[in-house]
Amino acid sequence: QAALTQPPSASGTPGQSVTITCTGTSSDVGGYNSVSWYQQYPGKAPKLLIFEVTERPPGVPDRFFGSKSGKMATLTVSRLQPEDEAFYYCISYAGSESWVFGGGTKLTV
Amino acid sequence: EVRLVESGGALVQPGGSLRLSCEGSGFSLSASSVHWVRQSPGRGLEWIGRMRNRANMNAAGYSPAVRGRFTISRDDTTNTAYLQMDNLQPGDTGIYFCGRSAVDARIRAPDFWGQGTRVIVSS
Numbered sequence: 449q450a451a452l453t454q455p456p457s458a459s460g461t462p463g464q465s466v467t468i469t470c471t472g473t474s475s476d477v478g479g480y481n482s483v484s485w486y487q488q489y490p491g492k493a494p495k496l497l498i499f500e501v502t503e504r505p506p507g508v509p510d511r512f513f514g515s516k517s518g519k520m521a522t523l524t525v526s527r528l529q530p531e532d533e534a535f536y537y538c539i540s541y542a543g544s545e546s547w548v549f550g551g552g553t554k555l556t557v
Numbered sequence: 558e559v560r561l562v563e564s565g566g567a568l569v570q571p572g573g574s575l576r577l578s579c580e581g582s583g584f585s586l587s588a589s590s591v592h593w594v595r596q597s598p599g600r601g602l603e604w605i606g607r608m609r610n611r612a613n614m615n616a617a618g619y620s621p622a623v624r625g626r627f628t629i630s631r632d633d634t635t636n637t638a639y640l641q642m643d644n645l646q647p648g649d650t651g652i653y654f655c656g657r658s659a660v661d662a663r664i665r666a667p668d669f670w671g672q673g674t675r676v677i678v679s680s
Binding site: 449451480481482484486488492493494495496499500505535537539541544545546547548549550551552 | 592594601602603604607609616617618619620621654656663664665666667668669670671672673
């Protein structure tokens with residue numbers, strides 16, 4: 449059950465857009481519409497940004513957008529703001545009551 | 558206000574055991590599934606396990622890294638979930654977070670997390 453693949457880092461300037469990818473296999477990302485994305489500041493709890501590929505919980509700005517194609521899911525952050533600088537993690541259901549995280553991406557704004 | 562509070566983290570020797578608690582408030586844990594994840598120092602999140610709610614037979618799943626050593630349980634009467642950790646090893650060191658999925662669907666990831674409790678496994 450290997451971790452999902454995320455780029456270790458991403459960057460952008462305020463106002464720009466940035467995308468973070470999350471690549472898995474047909475047994476996880478490609479097999480279920482379950483991918484969620486979390487934002488985490490150092491020393492803090494993760495915060496849910498996107499669930500089930502494209503859904504945003506109440507209160508999450510529409511600057512955060514999720515999508516998926518095949519075995520790769522993508523988080524797009526548009527109109528970057530300084531407070532978006534954080535770590536971002538994807539997670540996917542992997543069958544048989546198991547889940548798997550991506551390795552995380554540090555976003556620098 | 559929804560809250561999850563983990564407790565029970567400590568310094569423990571290799572081979573030892575520890576039980577972590579995750580107490581929910583502001584919502585009914587009984588309807589939720591509960592996940593545990595950990596974060597080793599300077600590293601990413603690692604999924605440990607999940608227990609579904611009673612309607613889903615309290616079905617549980619674990620990562621290969623902890624299967625057979627860690628056990629999730631729950632007491633819905635006290636709105637508390639537990640993570641029993643046995644035969645702890647230095648690689649188990651980290652911050653342990655519990656999370657809940659308010660809608661216990663098979664592919665629904667946690668929507669809320671506690672602040673974590675620290676576990677250190679060292680002699």
